[in-house]
Amino acid sequence: MNKKNCIAMILAGGQGSRLGVLTKKVAKPAVQFGGKYRIIDFPLTNCTQSGIDTVGILTQYKPLELNTYIGNGQAWDLDVSDGGVFILPPYMREKEGEWYKGTANAIYQNMEFIDKFNPDHVLILSGDHIYKMDYNKMLQAHKKNNADCTIAMIPVPMSEASRFGIVACDETGRITSFEEKPKQPKSNTASMGIYIFKWEALKRELTLDEQNKESQNDFGKNIIPKMLNDGQRLFGYGFTGYWKDVGTVESLWQANMDVLNGDEFDLDDDEWPILSKSTLMSPHFIADSAIVEDSLITEGCYINGTIKHSIIFDGVTVEKGAIVEDSVLLSGAHIHSGAKVVKAIVGDGAHVGANTIVGQGTNKDHISHYCSGGVSLVGPNVELGDNLSFAPDSMIVDSIKGGTK
Amino acid sequence: MIDTMGVILTSHNDSGFGEITRMRSVAAIPFAGRYRLIDFVLSSMVNSGIINVGVATEYNFQSLMDHLGSGKPWGLARKKYGLTFLPPFAKSSTNDGDEHMKSLYSILHYIKRSQQKYIIVADCNNVCNLHFEAIVAEHKESGADLTVVYQKQPVAKHGTYIAVDGDKVQSIVASKDCVGESNRLVGYYVFTKDLLINTLERFQLLGKKYFIGDLINTYIEKHDVRGYCFEGYLATIEDINDYYNVSMQLMDSSVRKSLFIGENRILTKVMDRVPTKYLGKASVKNSMIADGCVINGKVENSILFRGVVVEEGAVIKDSIVMQNSVISANVRIGACIIDKDCIIRKDKELVGQPNFPIVVGKHRTI
Numbered sequence: 001m002n003k004k005n006c007i008a009m010i011l012a013g014g015q016g017s018r019l020g021v022l023t024k025k026v027a028k029p030a031v032q033f034g035g036k037y038r039i040i041d042f043p044l045t046n047c048t049q050s051g052i053d054t055v056g057i058l059t060q061y062k063p064l065e066l067n068t069y070i071g072n073g074q075a076w077d078l079d080v081s082d083g084g085v086f087i088l089p090p091y092m093r094e095k096e097g098e099w100y101k102g103t104a105n106a107i108y109q110n111m112e113f114i115d116k117f118n119p120d121h122v123l124i125l126s127g128d129h130i131y132k133m134d135y136n137k138m139l140q141a142h143k144k145n146n147a148d149c150t151i152a153m154i155p156v157p158m159s160e161a162s163r164f165g166i167v168a169c170d171e172t173g174r175i176t177s178f179e180e181k182p183k184q185p186k187s188n189t190a191s192m193g194i195y196i197f198k199w200e201a202l203k204r205e206l207t208l209d210e211q212n213k214e215s216q217n218d219f220g221k222n223i224i225p226k227m228l229n230d231g232q233r234l235f236g237y238g239f240t241g242y243w244k245d246v247g248t249v250e251s252l253w254q255a256n257m258d259v260l261n262g263d264e265f266d267l268d269d270d271e272w273p274i275l276s277k278s279t280l281m282s283p284h285f286i287a288d289s290a291i292v293e294d295s296l297i298t299e300g301c302y303i304n305g306t307i308k309h310s311i312i313f314d315g316v317t318v319e320k321g322a323i324v325e326d327s328v329l330l331s332g333a334h335i336h337s338g339a340k341v342v343k344a345i346v347g348d349g350a351h352v353g354a355n356t357i358v359g360q361g362t363n364k365d366h367i368s369h370y371c372s373g374g375v376s377l378v379g380p381n382v383e384l385g386d387n388l389s390f391a392p393d394s395m396i397v398d399s400i401k402g403g404t405k
Numbered sequence: 406m407i408d409t410m411g412v413i414l415t416s417h418n419d420s421g422f423g424e425i426t427r428m429r430s431v432a433a434i435p436f437a438g439r440y441r442l443i444d445f446v447l448s449s450m451v452n453s454g455i456i457n458v459g460v461a462t463e464y465n466f467q468s469l470m471d472h473l474g475s476g477k478p479w480g481l482a483r484k485k486y487g488l489t490f491l492p493p494f495a496k497s498s499t500n501d502g503d504e505h506m507k508s509l510y511s512i513l514h515y516i517k518r519s520q521q522k523y524i525i526v527a528d529c530n531n532v533c534n535l536h537f538e539a540i541v542a543e544h545k546e547s548g549a550d551l552t553v554v555y556q557k558q559p560v561a562k563h564g565t566y567i568a569v570d571g572d573k574v575q576s577i578v579a580s581k582d583c584v585g586e587s588n589r590l591v592g593y594y595v596f597t598k599d600l601l602i603n604t605l606e607r608f609q610l611l612g613k614k615y616f617i618g619d620l621i622n623t624y625i626e627k628h629d630v631r632g633y634c635f636e637g638y639l640a641t642i643e644d645i646n647d648y649y650n651v652s653m654q655l656m657d658s659s660v661r662k663s664l665f666i667g668e669n670r671i672l673t674k675v676m677d678r679v680p681t682k683y684l685g686k687a688s689v690k691n692s693m694i695a696d697g698c699v700i701n702g703k704v705e706n707s708i709l710f711r712g713v714v715v716e717e718g719a720v721i722k723d724s725i726v727m728q729n730s731v732i733s734a735n736v737r738i739g740a741c742i743i744d745k746d747c748i749i750r751k752d753k754e755l756v757g758q759p760n761f762p763i764v765v766g767k768h769r770t771i
Contacts, residue, residue: 035680036696074477075675268679268697278675282665283438283695283708285658292689298680298696299439300665311680 004083004119006139006196007054008047009110011103012040012127015061018248020370021379021397022347027059029127030066031252032330032348034259034267034274035296035311038069039246041276042132043125044076044085049272050135054083054117057127058106060090060099075277088113102217108206114199122202124195124219130255130265131243132272138237139196141173147235148201149227151175152194154239164190165220167236175234180220189236192243195219201232249395250373253345256311256328260296279314279331289320305335313348322352327359333378336386343392347380353402354386361389368395406454409541410486410521410598412512413446415529416463416493416504421644424766425744429468432460432529434648435727435745437655437664438695438710441472442642443529444673445664446593450525451479452669453537457486459515461508463493472674479672491515502614509616510609517602524601528592532651533639534664534671537593540633544595547572550628551601553621554593556635557586563643564589565617567632574630577622588632591639594621600628638663649742649762652708652725655693678711686717702732710745723759741765 016028023031029040040057047055055078059066066087072078073085088110090099100106107114107124114122121142123135133152142150153167166185168177178191197205205223209215215222228234242265246252258264267274281300286292291306300315305322312318316329319337327341330348335341339352342359352358359376371377374392378384385402415432425434432443443460450458458481462469475481476488491512502510509516509526516524523544525537544552553574555567560583567588568575578587604620613619624630638660640651654660665671678697683689689704697712702719710728715721718735730747732738738749740757744767749755753771757763765771 262682268682268699273677274679275677278677280670280672280675282661282671283693284681285661285693286689286691286704288691290690292683293685293687295683296680297683297694307683 004054004117006052006121006123006135007056007083007114007117007119008043008052008123008125008135009056009058009107009114010040010043010125010127011106012057012066013060013100013106014126014128016128016247018370019252020249020368020377020395021382022249022252022345022377023062024397025062025380026065027061027063027127029057030069031246032313033130033246033252034256035313036279036298037267037274037276039130040066040070040127041076041274042130043127044073044078045272045275046131046133046135047123047125048076048078048275050133050139052123052135053078053080054119055085056088056110056113057085058088058100058110060106063087063089069277071277076275083117086113102222103219104206104209104215104223105217107202108210108217111203111206114203119199122197122199124193124197126193128247129192129243129245131241132269132274133194133239133241133243135194135196138194138239141237142196142235145173145235146233147196148198148232149224150196150235150237151178151224152192152239153189153236154192154243155188156190158185158188161185161188161190165193165224167191169236173235173237175228175236178220178224178228178234180218180225191220191224192239193220195224201227249345249371249377250375253328253343253373253375256345257309257326260294260309260311281314287320290318305337319354330380343374344376344378346378347382349381350378351383352378353384353388356384356386356388356390356402358384358390358394358396359392361391361394363389363394364391366390366394366396368393371395406538406541407456408521409453409455409523409525409537409595410457410459410516410519411450411455411525411527411537412459412461412509412516413443413450413527413529414461414505414508415443415466415469416461416508417528417530418504419465422648423645424764425645425648425742426465428465428767430462430465431642433466433469433472434642435710436532436642436648436652438693438708440671440673441469442532443469443472444671445532445534446527446529447473447479448670448672449533449535450527450537451481451672452534453541455525455537456481456483457489457519457521459489459491459512461491461493461512463504463508466492474674478674486519489515502619503616505616506608506614506620509605509620513602513605513609516598516605519598522598524596524598526594526596528641530642531591531593531639532642532664533591533635533637534667534669535593535635535637535639536669537595540593540635541595543572543633544597544631547631548629549631550597551621551624551630552595552633553630554591554595554633554635555588556591556639558589560584560587561589563641566590569632572631572633574625574632576625577617588634589641590617591635591641595633645742645762645764646760649725649740649759653706653723653759655708656691656706661693676711684717687715702734724762744769747771
């Protein structure tokens with residue numbers, strides 16, 4: 001095998017538990033986004049566009065859907081003979097095996113894999129962010145600085161800064177302090193959880209970290225602070241542009257709405273097309289009674305109702321007289337006649353029965369702490385009967401039989 | 406269907422298509438918003454489990470080659486077999502026969518080299534999603550030397566018809582001798598391969614020229630030829646009017662259902678276009694819309710291919726607009742076929758008739 005300059009490792013093991021019923025059966029990176037994509041498409045597209053042709057995807061939580069989606073990587077041009085995309089679940093060793101304990105441990109358990117490619121540098125990515133980024137530019141900066149580790153940074157709203165690793169750099173870009181999730185953040189310059197390490201440095205640190213029984217085996221909490229303490233060369237790489245962690249139902253909905261508004265985050269970019277696995281359906285069909293405005297619609301849909309300011313995934317049916325506003329309908333969702341869906345995410349394969357109201361109704365039994373900002377969520381494959389009514393902030397997890405009018 | 410190979414003959418007479426085949430062969434004509442005509446037969450073969458498909462070409466095949474590539478979208482980028490692109494032999498003289506016979510003679514070496522026992526020889530100009538498995542199974546069971554697929558259709562001038570007795574094919578019947586409905590050959594033939602090779606080798610020496618007149622006729626006279634009546638949706642596109650009319654049939658939900666709904670998808674080259682964006686002034690009714698369009702005008706009874714832009718105030722009715730064309734503000738279009746990469750500038754009006762659609766060729770600006 002040829003020696004690689006840089007390979008990427010995507011941490012895709014997170015459960016994404018704050019997405020409620022959306023991640024009940026799938027890992028967060030497999031969650032759908034933007035009309036025809038899944039979250040994992042964004043880092044994978046970035047890799048391909050940045051000239052990285054070897055990618056390991058570390059999974060451990062509900063990996064089946066993600067695995068079948070990735071397949072042989074063809075959709076991202078990663079079905080190459082000398083590299084490609086590899087799904088890396090935890091596995092048994094001679095004496096024992098264990099789950100990935102933390103982000104650093106996940107990479108530690110796959111050191112042999114990385115060594116097979118003998119790369120100079122390793123790019124560590126997280127599988128749950130929406131953004132377009134040229135990693136090659138970051139790699140060039142990393143090399144120019146002769147850095148042991150380069151951390152991508154972005155300004156975040158001060159109010160949210162305590163959720164992130166907060167970075168401070170000197171005038172040369174060298175990192176002077178790094179605090180993981182500080183209670184009192186000193187600035188709003190946050191780590192994006194994107195790191196490029198010299199492989200020999202990372203390998204050494206991972207081995208040492210594994211021997212430290214106190215360590216939580218986490219990049220932000222352990223590896224980075226220790227390297228900084230040791231006086232190693234850590235540099236910041238400033239990124240500007242759209243970057244969103246879609247960790248909650250509301251932020252996922254908001255990020256979808258950002259796509260609709262276009263100026264915030266433009267998917268229709270000839271230079272940087274987002275690659276995804278096609279569902280291979282026919283073009284969508286807009287029937288006689290349909291009204292469609294300010295929306296995104298993709299292949300395989302049949303639309304005969306009213307759709308305003310919404311994102312419609314593949315294979316969705318919206319019957320005559322149904323109204324969908326400010327919503328996201330995931331693959332194969334079916335909105336029956338006269339139903340109304342407002343400010344909601346409707347899971348894949350879910351049915352909203354005739355004249356049922358989601359997101360603007362009266363029944364408050366399903367209001368959930370997973371939902372906020374008035375955004376409702378109907379779980380995947382949930383079947384809602386006719387004439388039901390759900391208040392904003394509802395999360396509907398199980399099928400419900402129809403009511404009476 | 407490891408024992409069956411497929412050959413698609415793309416050397417189809419394009420004289421009836423005018424402008425839309427100026428830059429491409431009939432097989433590569435864009436259809437239904439995101440496909441090319443060849444996708445239907447190719448996908449039908451692949452979905453039937455065929456892993457060895459040869460595509461025989463005659464001329465103008467650049468666009469087709471670009472579309473098919475290595476055969477990856479159809480799962481035919483394989484080590485053994487897969488998709489074989491068969492360009493014509495330069496040495497074949499024009500007197501060798503009709504398009505089909507010329508192609509068969511020139512790909513004989515490929516047919517002989519393949520190990521499959523059966524071969525499907527197929528035309529490229531049908532819009533249909535069918536299972537060859539059932540047809541090949543009947544062919545095997547009957548022990549026939551050739552099974553032809555036919556459909557009961559109203560008689561049309563282009564068609565070739567057959568007389569059948571049960572499943573036995575008795576003779577070819579000229580369209581002028583048919584009235585009302587008759588059994589039209591749809592251009593799918595299942596041969597037992599060894600006999601086909603022998604026959605073609607002999608015919609080449611004898612200088613036989615015609616696919617129907619010589620080959621099929623000889624088979625009917627000398628061998629066991631059966632008919633398979635296909636009852637699903639199938640539309641044959643012989644000229645630009647067929648193209649327009651069959652495209653408009655896509656507005657019928659039963660037609661869309663038989664072509665696109667179900668387990669067997671029509672496969673095509675994937676372009677990673679974004680979902681189509683509907684803006685505030687969009688008004689779309691009864692139309693088929695592919696991905697990557699930006700729509701801010703009125704679209705009715707029409708088909709928009711990938712990446713079409715419809716600006717504010719533009720009105721498109723009963724039309725087909727192909728990939729990446731731009732319909733500017735306040736343009737009115739009726740019964741038009743606008744080929745790829747066209748720009749119709751502001752305020753223009755182009756109105757054809759359904760039986761005489763206006764065709765705007767590729768890369769034109771109006």
